Amino acid sequence: MLTPQRYFELIPPTVDMTIRSELYHTNEFNFAVAVILSAQATDKKVNEVTPELFRIAPTPQKMLDLGIEELREHIRVISFFNNKAKNIIALAETLVAENVTDMFPAKYHNRDALMKLPGIGQKTANVVCNVLWGAPNIGVDTHVFRNAHRYGWVEASDNTPEKVELKLLKKIPRKYHPIVNHVMVLHGRYVCKALRPECSKCPVAKWCPAKQ
Numbered sequence: 001m002l003t004p005q006r007y008f009e010l011i012p013p014t015v016d017m018t019i020r021s022e023l024y025h026t027n028e029f030n031f032a033v034a035v036i037l038s039a040q041a042t043d044k045k046v047n048e049v050t051p052e053l054f055r056i057a058p059t060p061q062k063m064l065d066l067g068i069e070e071l072r073e074h075i076r077v078i079s080f081f082n083n084k085a086k087n088i089i090a091l092a093e094t095l096v097a098e099n100v101t102d103m104f105p106a107k108y109h110n111r112d113a114l115m116k117l118p119g120i121g122q123k124t125a126n127v128v129c130n131v132l133w134g135a136p137n138i139g140v141d142t143h144v145f146r147n148a149h150r151y152g153w154v155e156a157s158d159n160t161p162e163k164v165e166l167k168l169l170k171k172i173p174r175k176y177h178p179i180v181n182h183v184m185v186l187h188g189r190y191v192c193k194a195l196r197p198e199c200s201k202c203p204v205a206k207w208c209p210a211k212q
Helices: 003-009 028-037 045-055 062-064 068-075 081-099 122-133 140-152 161-171 173-189
Strands: none
Touching: 003 173, 028 045, 028 081, 028 122, 045 068, 062 068, 062 081, 068 081, 122 161, 122 173, 140 161, 140 173
């Protein structure tokens, strides 16, 4: 049986635990922007556009100066770029009004506060809090959602990211909460893939109920 305890004891040595996210960023503001862009898009695709975007517009004010039309041109290759551009500009406007430069004020260092900002939903807020400030939130993206079901840690009725997060917070020992998203995303991206999982190189394969 592949328990969460066994999984998080054996998987971390196989991934680079010094990497908290593979999304390119240079400060807290543009990390949040990168996470917004990554919704229903791969980190690889996001990283193709963000180095140049963040060179030009690394802060809320410079993002506003860039403008929505130019922002759209920079992110056009990313899915739902129109809606994401609107959200990013609205986020920048809100932060500029509060004189925020590139670091989030302490009052935003929690999920509920972040979710009041434009473009930031629960998953984005969880990832931002976890990566930037080490909060024990679990950002449930496609890898976490898929493999939590694959390993039998959640039920079929746990059919939303919110339901999966609640179940994982109960089942996974608290000491592992800060690394859940990081470990499951990298493992799901490079080993326990959606279509062709590489079980031969997986350190927990012999306990996995989905190996066959």
